[in-house]
Amino acid sequence: MIKGLYIHIPFCEHICTYCDFAKMVANDQLKEDYMQALVREIEYYSDLTEKAETIYIGGGTPSCLDHSLLEAFLYELSTNVNLSKIKEFNFEVNPSDVNQDFLKILKKYHVSRISMGVQALEPSLLKFLGRTHTIEDVFKAVELLQESGIEYNLDFLYAVPGQTKEMLLKDLEYIQKFNPHHISYYSLIVEDKTILNYWINNHKVTDFPDDIARDYADIIDQRLKELGYHKYEVSNYAKPGFESKHNLIYWDLEEYLGVGLNASSQYNYIRMKNPKGLREYIEGTKKHALNMHLLEDYNPKLELILMGLRKTSGINLEYYKSRVRNDVFEVYPILKKHLDNNLLEIKDGFLKLTEEGMYLANQVYLDII
Ligand code: SF4
Structure with missing residues (x-):
């Protein structure tokens, strides 16, 4: 049974130096064509999404859509999924896109959680x-989010070339001031095919x-931890x-x-992926959505x-056994080595990293891949 629905909106105003997501800068017509294609795909799967508990609209930068296009899309979504019953409806935003009109639209369609890419201050x-x-955009956006009463997450990056300890401490001070409900704090990873990777390979950075x-x-x-956040x-x-x-x-x-x-997507023990090419995706939705999907390897045991x-609580050993019908150490006996060398531990029936x-x-x- 599908529990979560992810909706990808690939448009950005500008391409960041470190980004390897599926994203692009596009004109208004292309955005409109794409949003119509999304609606077609959602309609096609309406039986599957009926029982979804969560929705996540990510990108790209979904907040960069023109308000009328965004509202038209959310309206179509609401005719296919009962948004008032969704337990968590997430929407990704860029700080400079947050204003009262924008938040009004999100609230009208029951968005309950906003994830804002701050990255650094x-x-x-x-x-x-x-x-x-800018920093001013972030301050203004946080103020509006707090007024709106919508739960919000802030995304931050560390290990950015040029970032000093003072800069990091300053960001943490701002976090204390902003007091978000949730923080995603990622170490900057240098991905292939990014500007940052090019700079590093050419000794510019x-x-x-x-x-x-x-x-x-x-x-x-x-x-x-001191500020009351639980790392999960x-x-x-x-x-x-x-x-x-x-x-x-x-x-x-x-x-x-x-x-x-x-x-x-992942359901019925298979994993599928939509096409990478925008035209291929748009045209595919006009024919038959299922034809667009490609099978990918899926190995639940691993x-x-x-x-x-990845979770600090680790793996529930009973749950693992019930899902794959084998004990975790029968499947991967080598994991015992990491219990001995103290990289793994078992606590209250959960296997976790120390x-x-x-x-x-x-x-x-x-050792297991
Ligand atoms: S805004 Fe996000 S998706 Fe767009 S280029 Fe930057 S990191 Fe990538």
């Missing part, structure tokens, strides 16, 4: 990352040192009760449907471990 880092918002990144991660963990996944922190229900569907390997360009170990294991998780993953 140091102007030189924002410029380096290719972000177009030096990659961030691993040992300092680890110190920063410790500082973030400690400070957010490698990069995610929540005030009690504000964990992301939608993301937990992925980490628990539950069933979800992804619609839109390059979106992944993925339950990879996903489960504090040390969180940093050296790759050693565990390499």
Whole structure:
């Protein structure tokens, strides 16, 4: 049964230097064509999405859509999914797009959680990352979010080339001031085919040192704990009760449907992915949506471990057994080695990474992949 619905809107005003998501800058006509294609795909799957508990509209930058186009899309969505019954309806935003009219539209369609890409509050880092918002935009947006009463998450990055400890501490001070319900704090990863990767390969920028990144991660963990956040996944922190229900569907390997360009779905023990090409996607929705999907490898025995170990609570050993009909150590006896070397531990029926294991998780993953 599909528990989560992901909707991908790939448009951005500008391309960030580190980004490898499916995104693009597009003209109004292309945006309109794409949004119509999304509606066709959602209509096609309306039987499947009937019982969805969560929705996540991500991108790209979904908030960069023209308000009338956004409202028309949300209206169509509401005719296919009963939005008032959704337990968590997420929407990703850029700080400079947040204003009263925009929030009014989101509230009208029962959006209950906003995820805002702040990334950093140091102007030189924002410029380096290719972000177009300013610190003033963030302040204004946070104020409006607080007034709106909608739950909100702020996304931050650390280990950005040029980021000093003072800059990191300043960001943490701002977090204290903004007091969001949830924080996603990611270490900047240099992905292939990004401007940042090109800069590093051509010695224009030096990659961030691993040992300092680890110190920063410790500082973030400690400070957010002091501020009352519970770390429940490698990069995610929540005030009690504000964990992301939608993301937990992925980490628990539950069933979800992804619609839109390059979106992944997982149900009936298979995983599928939509096409990467915009034209191919739009034309595909005009024919028969299922023809567009490609099969990808799906190995629940492995993925339950990879996903489960991302959570600080770890893998429920009974749940693992009930899902794959085998004990985790029968499937991967090598994991016992990491109990002995203290990268893994078992606590209250859950297999999890130790504090040390969180940093050296790759050693565990390499043994089972
Ligand atoms: S706004 Fe987000 S999706 Fe768009 S280019 Fe930047 S990081 Fe990528």
